[in-house]
Amino acid sequence: MSTINQSGWRPTSPEKGEGSSDTFTGNRALMLEEPLIFEIGSNETTGVDFGEAPSGKSRLGGLERAKPINLPGLSEPEAVRHYTRLSRQNYAIDLGLFPLGSCTMKHNPRLNERMARLPGFADVHPLQPVDTVQGAFEVIHQLAHWLVTLTGMHSVAMSPKAGAHGELCGILAIRAALDAKGQQARKVILVPESAHGTNPATAAFAGFTVEDIPATAEGRVNLDALKARLGPDIAGVMITNPNTCGLFEPDLKAISDAVHEAGGYVYCDGANFNAIVGRVRPGDLGVDAMHINLHKTFSTPHGGGGPGSGPVVFSEALTPYAPLPFVERQGDHFILVEEETAGEHHAGSFGRMVAFHGQMGMFTRALTYILSHGADGLRQVAEDSVLNANYVLRAMEDVLDAPFAKSGPCMHEAIFSDKGLAEGFSTLDIAKGLIDEGYHPMTVYFPLVVHGAMLVEPTETESKATLDQFIGAFRSVAARAKNGEPALKSAPHHAPRRRLDETLAARKPVLAYKDAPKAEAAE
Numbered sequence: 228m229s230t231i232n233q234s235g236w237r238p239t240s241p242e243k244g245e246g247s248s249d250t251f252t253g254n255r256a257l258m259l260e261e262p263l264i265f266e267i268g269s270n271e272t273t274g275v276d277f278g279e280a281p282s283g284k285s286r287l288g289g290l291e292r293a294k295p296i297n298l299p300g301l302s303e304p305e306a307v308r309h310y311t312r313l314s315r316q317n318y319a320i321d322l323g324l325f326p327l328g329s330c331t332m333k334h335n336p337r338l339n340e341r342m343a344r345l346p347g348f349a350d351v352h353p354l355q356p357v358d359t360v361q362g363a364f365e366v367i368h369q370l371a372h373w374l375v376t377l378t379g380m381h382s383v384a385m386s387p388k389a390g391a392h393g394e395l396c397g398i399l400a401i402r403a404a405l406d407a408k409g410q411q412a413r414k415v416i417l418v419p420e421s422a423h424g425t426n427p428a429t430a431a432f433a434g435f436t437v438e439d440i441p442a443t444a445e446g447r448v449n450l451d452a453l454k455a456r457l458g459p460d461i462a463g464v465m466i467t468n469p470n471t472c473g474l475f476e477p478d479l480k481a482i483s484d485a486v487h488e489a490g491g492y493v494y495c496d497g498a499n500f501n502a503i504v505g506r507v508r509p510g511d512l513g514v515d516a517m518h519i520n521l522h523k524t525f526s527t528p529h530g531g532g533g534p535g536s537g538p539v540v541f542s543e544a545l546t547p548y549a550p551l552p553f554v555e556r557q558g559d560h561f562i563l564v565e566e567e568t569a570g571e572h573h574a575g576s577f578g579r580m581v582a583f584h585g586q587m588g589m590f591t592r593a594l595t596y597i598l599s600h601g602a603d604g605l606r607q608v609a610e611d612s613v614l615n616a617n618y619v620l621r622a623m624e625d626v627l628d629a630p631f632a633k634s635g636p637c638m639h640e641a642i643f644s645d646k647g648l649a650e651g652f653s654t655l656d657i658a659k660g661l662i663d664e665g666y667h668p669m670t671v672y673f674p675l676v677v678h679g680a681m682l683v684e685p686t687e688t689e690s691k692a693t694l695d696q697f698i699g700a701f702r703s704v705a706a707r708a709k710n711g712e713p714a715l716k717s718a719p720h721h722a723p724r725r726r727l728d729e730t731l732a733a734r735k736p737v738l739a740y741k742d743a744p745k746a747e748a749a750e
């Protein structure tokens with residue numbers, strides 16, 4: 228990083244002038260360099276004028292700060308520019324396509340935001356008297372109705388706050404159901420290799436022993452291997468469908484029947500429900516519990532640490548063990564069923580997942596999304612997401628190895644491997660090359676069952692023209708990796724930062740400017 232002179236200018240290459248592509252400021256036209264706020268703001272400058280503090284007796288008992296706090300100070304325009312410049316170095320769904328796989332929904336219709344911000348939804352307090360939040364309860368109740376209807380299940384727990392949280396909810400209900408039957412000995416959860424990584428983590432966290440079930444050469448669950456492992460110690464299975472290879476599990480019904488016969492339960496990871504919504508009802512496939520990531524299928528973009536919501540739908544068998552509280556309709560009134568008011572039917576409930584009801588803003592967005600699409604629109608969501616992924620798959624399979632392409636179409640995401648790249652070139656080089664092309668890279672090195680995996684999920688909201696442009700860039704970068712073009716090894720060349728030591732950045736993040744020994748920072 229360049230040094231800053233007294234006036235705050237950072238001449239990166241003052242000796243370079245006309246004819247050079249380097250600039251005095253380090254900026255490249257609209258791509259503006261931006262130092263850390265500590266490097267431009269000083270303690271002495273500030274956009275705020277505080278009056279002298281009235282002198283009086285301190286009540287801090289000797290704990291007063293002895294030295295200046297050393298917060299960087301900037302004027303208001305400088306502060307606004309600093310953060311605006313930083314924000315422009317981000318990639319965003321409002322700038323272009325996000326090919327990330329296993330993330331599903333990225334577009335978030337503005338209508339949903341409008342609805343979620345209505346004061347009757349945005350400003351309610353979880354401890355408000357029930358009579359004052361009837362509209363909010365009606366939204367939760369209606370959304371619950373549609374989730375149960377779309378999945379063909381019996382009930383839904385709305386409160387879990389993410390996909391993984393929903394998994395925990397479903398697995399705790401399974402544990403409660405087994406315990407109620409006196410089957411404490413069922414301690415093993417089977418998890419196919421093609422499951423999402425959160426599945427085995429959840430089962431282990433809930434105290435189960437996790438055992439792998441191998442995948443077939445086609446990337447599906449090996450039904451025979453699964454059947455052979457069933458027995459009196461099996462609590463259930465956790466199956467991701469569509470799985471992390473972007474494939475539908477055609478044997479799910481046969482798997483459910485076999486697991487039920489052996490006395491276990493079937494947990495389905497339905498995070499990516501958008502690939503099958505309106506086409507397949509998991510209830511018909513014998514699923515006992517499944518979470519739906521509202522933030523992947525029913526609006527609210529995934530990622531960025533924003534709120535998640537992972538309602539869990541239950542079969543009739545697991546419903547008595549579902550968590551509290553939930554909203555119930557009584558005539559034209561909505562009530563909250565809690566521990567004190569739960570009847571005998573819910574006496575088996577395993578407890579609570581969260582203190583209150585769940586994510587009101589996400590419920591409002593999801594219901595808005597569902598109602599604005601209607602039944603036919605939701606079905607089209609599934610069709611278009613699958614069509615778009617297959618379009619990418621077929622457009623790429625002659626330049627990149629597509630391990631499962633021969634066994635038929637994919638679902639909502641297309642997967643490629645690093646087979647056939649030039650010696651010394653890897654998936655990472657393709658990802659970095661895509662940054663130069665102006666794209667956020669696809670998901671890389673996941674799932675683990677595919678070597679050097681590249682998982683691309685365009686989603687239903689991208690047009691053919693947008694896909695064609697992405698495919699053009701992806702093909703070009705893939706071809707460079709196959710031809711072993713040396714420049715690709717040091718991509719990105721046009722991004723604000725070059726290739727970083729990501730392992731070091733993850734293992735030793737430098738979070739405090741003051742204490743940062745420069746050599747330890749990733750750049």
Ligand SMILES: *Cc1c(COP(=O)(O)O)cnc(C)c1O
Nearest residue numbers: 329389390391423425496498535
């Ligand atoms: C995203 C995802 C999860 C985890 O959901 P979070 O909301 O991130 O906890 C679980 N399973 C699958 C298949 C997913 O795609």
